[in-house]
Amino acid sequence: MRVLLDTNLLVRAAISPNGLARELLRRIEQNEDHILIVSSYLLTEVADVLSRSRIQARWPLSDDEIQSYCQYLARVGEEAPVHALPLAISDPKDQGVVEAAVAGEANVICTSDVHFYESPAREFLAERGISVLKDKALLLLLESQRRR
Numbered sequence: 001m002r003v004l005l006d007t008n009l010l011v012r013a014a015i016s017p018n019g020l021a022r023e024l025l026r027r028i029e030q031n032e033d034h035i036l037i038v039s040s041y042l043l044t045e046v047a048d049v050l051s052r053s054r055i056q057a058r059w060p061l062s063d064d065e066i067q068s069y070c071q072y073l074a075r076v077g078e079e080a081p082v083h084a085l086p087l088a089i090s091d092p093k094d095q096g097v098v099e100a101a102v103a104g105e106a107n108v109i110c111t112s113d114v115h116f117y118e119s120p121a122r123e124f125l126a127e128r129g130i131s132v133l134k135d136k137a138l139l140l141l142l143e144s145q146r147r148r
Contacts, residue, residue, distance in 0.1 A: 001145070002078075003028055004037040004101045006111035007045045009135060014050060014069050015059040020135050024110065027142045029076045034142070037104030038077035041096035043070045080104030088124040091115040098125070106130050110138045 005013070005024065012021035028034040049055060050066045061069075080103035088098050094115050101109050108131045115121055116132045125132060133141065 001033065001108060001142075002035045002037055002104060002106045003108045003110060003138070004042075004097065004104060004106040006097055006109065006113060006116075007042060007049060008112065009110055010042065010046045010073065011049045011055070014046070014061070014066075015055070020139065024135060024138060024142070027139075027146075031142075031146070033145070036073070036077035037080050037100060037106050038073050039080045039082045039096070039100035039103070041082060042100055043074060045096070046070055046073065078104065089115050089121040090118060094121075101125070101130050102128055108133055108138060108141075110135055 005021070005028075009021040009024065012019055013025045016022060025036070028036045047066050047070050050061055050069070051063075080100045082096070082099045082103045085095075085099050085102060087095060089095055091113075094113060097109065097111070097116075098121065100106075107129065109116060109125065110133050112134050116125070122132070
């Protein structure tokens, strides 16, 4: 399965090593049948969010740690060669995620962002065979596939 974890999940995986987002990342990385889709947009956004003062105030990571984490994501993931698409989501800030999912031929986008579950994103992604799941639903799916 080709999976794109939204920026929010990738950030949560960095700051909470025992949390659900980190567990998802581990399971994708450890199963050769799964591929983590990343893009330069996602990696830049992850670094930006982890560097924000309100994140740093609660979960301080050094610039080196942030860079190392993003390099790790690039190493374990497959970078999608993103090309601009017509706006396919109501929040233009999320367009880069949509473009990465399409370019990376993702089967799943894992996100809690409501814009992905609404029109026009829902239809646009469904037409391309991309499901949108929340973290717990993706974990259940990965567990069910592992039991087969």
